[in-house]
Amino acid sequence: MSRADAGAMPARPSGIRRLLRGEAAQGLVLVSPTFLYALLLLAAPLTLVLLISFWTQDYLELDRTFTTANYAEAWSDPLYRLLMGRSLVISGVVTLTTVLLAYPIAYFVAFHVERNKALWIFLITIPFWTSYLLRVFLWKVILGYNGVLNSALLGLGLVDQPLTFLLYNANAVVITLAHAWAPFAILPIYVALAKIDRSLLEAAEDLGDGPLRRFWRVTLPLSMPGVIAAALIVFIPTVGDYVTPRLVGGTDGLMIANMIQVQFGKANNAPLGAALAVSAMAIVAAISLVFLWLNRRFTRGGG
Amino acid sequence: MARARGQGWLKGYAIGYLVFLYAPVFLLPIFAFNDSAIIAFPLSGFTTANFQQLWATDAMHGALVNSLQVAVAAAVISTLLGICAARASARYEFPGRRAIIGFIMLPLVLPEIIVAVALLVVLVQLGFALSLWTVVLGHVLVCTPFSIAILSSAFQNMDRSLEEASQDLGEGRMMTFLRVTLPLVTPGIVASLLIGFTISLDEFIIAFFLTGTEPTLPVYIWSQLRFTAKLPGVMALGCLLLVLSLALLCAAEYFRRRSARQTGSSGGYL
Known part of the structure; x- marks a missing residue:
């Protein structure tokens, strides 16, 4: 749209030249390749997914008559409801666990590491950059019947038989996802904590607050935007995770992304898959908006 | 004093957290060099056969x-x-x-x-x-x-x-x-x-x-x-x-x- 605006202006050469020399026009021209790429390969495809969700699969062809039948099925079929609900619950638990576990680390690096802050951050991010597929698979190795954890427990004589509740259920999915998304939770919280004006903390201390009260009344509220950002960054992508439920979830740990993949693949029902994907994103977006609203409230209250 | 103690706890937690983060990654080389067809403990011996086999997989x-x-x-x-x-x-x-x-x-x-x-x-x-x-x-x-x-x-x-x-x-x-x-x-x-x-x-x-x-x-x-x-x-x-x-x-x-x-x-x- 921005590109078109620039092109639709008067065609006198001097006019165009003057326009191109303008600050705004230059910025728009410069950003346009990247923006066009995102429009063509992200906005257009997402729009098409939305359109298809209102169509019907007719063997190999798509019947383009408008219908809401896919949504009716996506929202009423017990299996889809179960998978959707489970995805949200698992992601919610993962988000809570990840953020709670991440906060002390972020706090430690922000307030107690004097030198080598960058090294700590680098160490925290490295595992994230290694192959996701392999990390998930390794959790399967750790949690399995003959796995690392069970053989260690057996060897130490702590259990008589291998534990079976570790793998192929929702717990395994939560552990694996909480591990995979840890860096994404730590970084925003760290940034929020690092930004806090230290004189505010000293002021709280001078006014008689102990360490706990100071943390509760000053540090935590001021770092809330980072916490909310971390929660969103973990929550949104994990709802749509495919690999983890498939590898370690068993049948009781499957999530909505697995069903979306089945609809686009084996079941050959792209419209239903699209309706499931759109529904999942709509629910996630609604929850995110509530989060953002909370974020704004906290920023205003703390700022 | 309280501050130093708090710092000690936090540091211990941070190191424990890093171990948790790196645990799966550490297992990779262990099993890559392990001389056994199954991926489980106890380890059975050192081998480079897995890597040699990769070399031959088109x-x-x-x-x-x-x-x-x-x-x-x-x-x-x-x-x-x-x-x-x-x-x-x-x-x-x-x-x-x-x-x-x-x-x-x-x-x-x-x-x-x-x-x-x-x-x-x-x-x-x-x-x-x-x-x-x-x-x-x-x-x-x-x-x-x-x-x-x-x-x-x-x-x-x-x-x-x-x-x-x-x-x-x-x-x-x-x-x-x-x-x-x-x-x-x-x-x-x-x-x-x-x-x-x-x-x-x-x-x-x-x-x-x-x-x-x-x-x-x-x-x-x-x-x-x-x-x-x-x-x-x-x-x-x-x-x-x-x-x-x-x-x-x-x-x-x-x-x-x-x-x-x-x-x-x-x-x-x-």
């Missing part, structure tokens, strides 16, 4: 070559697109800047399966055959936000007076960009290329949906995970991938820091 070589091609293409294209967007947002004020950049950064939070499915639907509707190029299209989409994040800090922290000096001395805009701006942000560009390459090399979901008959390395690994007999080989392959990723990351971090030093900032974090 399907793996094909997948590796595919992955390298895709990763190079994705890294180069996303870095070029990243330069445009990062420069535009760091240097110019224009209407809708936040919305446009925000939209370009969207794949950072969008579940990858949504990106993959959306691209698949479009390609199928347009009648495109799936190939390595379609994988590149998807990877560019996810790599570009990271390029922009790295390059934005490089462009933002650059001393603008150097560009002005060049223009005062009579260089045109284009030459100023090529001879002054670009060299100053080169470490950032190298970091962006390395990060893009690493992301693409490890990316699975998009490749899984968009690849045709030629698998990338992660898609090949996925197909092997089903067969218990193939797992020791997969461990060896994963071990090599881990070493490669680590080398790339350390190089990227080195260039990112150099970029931060050169442009006079303390360095931004991803």
Whole structure:
């Protein structure tokens, strides 16, 4: 749209030249390749997914008559409801666990590491950059019947038989996802904590607050935007995770992304898959908006 | 006193957390060199047979070559697109800047399966055959936000007076960009290329949906995970991938820091 605006202006050469020399026009021209790429390969495809969700699969062809039948099925079929609900619950638990576990680390690096802050951050991010597929698979190795954890427990004589509740259920999915998304939770919280004006903390201390009260009344509220950002960054992508439920979830740990993949693949029902994907994103977006609203409230209250 | 004790607890927690973070990664080399067909403790002996077996697996070589091609293409294209967007947002004020950049950064939070499915639907509707190029299209989409994040800090922290000096001395805009701006942000560009390459090399979901008959390395690994007999080989392959990723990351971090030093900032974090 921005590109078109620039092109639709008067065609006198001097006019165009003057326009191109303008600050705004230059910025728009410069950003346009990247923006066009995102429009063509992200906005257009997402729009098409939305359109298809209102169509019907007719063997190999798509019947383009408008219908809401896919949504009716996506929202009423017990299996889809179960998978959707489970995805949200698992992601919610993962988000809570990840953020709670991440906060002390972020706090430690922000307030107690004097030198080598960058090294700590680098160490925290490295595992994230290694192959996701392999990390998930390794959790399967750790949690399995003959796995690392069970053989260690057996060897130490702590259990008589291998534990079976570790793998192929929702717990395994939560552990694996909480591990995979840890860096994404730590970084925003760290940034929020690092930004806090230290004189505010000293002021709280001078006014008689102990360490706990100071943390509760000053540090935590001021770092809330980072916490909310971390929660969103973990929550949104994990709802749509495919690999983890498939590898370690068993049948009781499957999530909505697995069903979306089945609809686009084996079941050959792209419209239903699209309706499931759109529904999942709509629910996630609604929850995110509530989060953002909370974020704004906290920023205003703390700022 | 209380403070020192609190610090001790926190440090212990931090180290424990790092162990948790690295636990799966440490297992890779252990099982890669373990002389047993099953992936479990106790270990049975040291061997390099798993790596030798990889050497002789042609399907793996094909997948590796595919992955390298895709990763190079994705890294180069996303870095070029990243330069445009990062420069535009760091240097110019224009209407809708936040919305446009925000939209370009969207794949950072969008579940990858949504990106993959959306691209698949479009390609199928347009009648495109799936190939390595379609994988590149998807990877560019996810790599570009990271390029922009790295390059934005490089462009933002650059001393603008150097560009002005060049223009005062009579260089045109284009030459100023090529001879002054670009060299100053080169470490950032190298970091962006390395990060893009690493992301693409490890990316699975998009490749899984968009690849045709030629698998990338992660898609090949996925197909092997089903067969218990193939797992020791997969461990060896994963071990090599881990070493490669680590080398790339350390190089990227080195260039990112150099970029931060050169442009006079303390360095931004991803």
